Amino acid sequence: MLHKFGYSQYESKVYEALVSGMKPMDATMIVKHSGVPKAKIYEVISKLVEKGIALESVSEKKKLYSALPLPLVIEKLTAEFQADIEQLETYEPQKEFIDDHVWSLKEDTSIEAKLHQSLQQAQKSIRFSAWKADMQKYIPLLEAKEREGIFVEALVVGEVKSQLSHLVFFEPKKEHVTLERFRLLIVDDEEVIFAGEENNEWQAIKTRSQPFVRVFTDYFYHDVLLTKITTKYNDILIHDQEIMAQLLQLKY
Structure with a gap:
């Protein structure tokens, strides 16, 4: 009877015996009518009393037990179920699991699809660097974001x-x-996609690992700052052969 509501099979049998009885029962009678082993009967009865399903009394130094009437049990179970629902409605999930694996991705079309998806899902910030031919594909989406x-x-x-x-x-x-x-995308300071071309084939890595996110963010700003410096001071740097030789070796 109560087994469907989270009670054990023994608890359900004892309650059925009590609620079906015409008068209070002692442990011996409950064993006889419920079929619950004698070694388990006191443990089971104690749990039912604690849960408010069974009532306990002492008569002539003998403990007697009776069942909470079925309509009251139904009311009790309904109230508990409603309380559980309300608790569930106010439940706040724990911190989202962060997948910090580094995933590899091949094929240009797959990489482009993933870049597009990540750009669409951005909620706070986007940092994106790429060559002209690649960047032009994403300019409308970047402007929309x-x-x-x-x-x-x-x-x-x-x-x-x-x-x-x-x-x-x-x-x-x-x-x-x-x-x-190359293509470098950093979304919401949470996810990095870095793609490069090797032997005319594109390969990429994707990760939410924070150490990688920080490294690639520094990499992005390194490129931005170096670009601004070399543009602003080009007339000076062009006459410094040592610095220009080193700048020309960079892969940014």
Whole structure:
């Protein structure tokens, strides 16, 4: 009877015996009518008393037990169920599990799809750097996210037309023979996607590991700052062969 409501099989049998009886019972009678082993009977009765399902009395130094009437049990179970529902409604999930694995992703179309999805899901901030041909695909989405109130920063190797508020261009020189095509996306300071081209094939890593997020964020701002410095002081740097030689070795 009560087994469906979280009570043990023995508890349900004892309650059925008590509620079916015409008068209070002692432990011996309950064993006889319920079929619960004698070794378990006092433990089971004690639990029912604690749960308010059975009533206990002492008559002539003998303990007697009776059942809480079934209508009251139904009322009790209904109230407890409603209380559990209300508690469930106010339950606040624990901190979200963060997957800090580093995942690899291949195929350009898959990488582009993942970049697009992550950009769409951005809630607070976007930092994105890529070459001109790649950046142009995402400019409309980046501009739309900025209009939504998302803070967007972008660095482009090449020059593109855009209304983005924080956009930096890097125009490579013909001497930049070590430059490698890449895409770097950092979303909400929580997720990083870094893609590079090797042997004409794109490969990427994706992770939410915070140490990696911080490293790639520093990497992004390193590129932005270096671009601003070399642009602003180009006339000076171009005459310093040592510095220019080192700058031309960078892969940013």
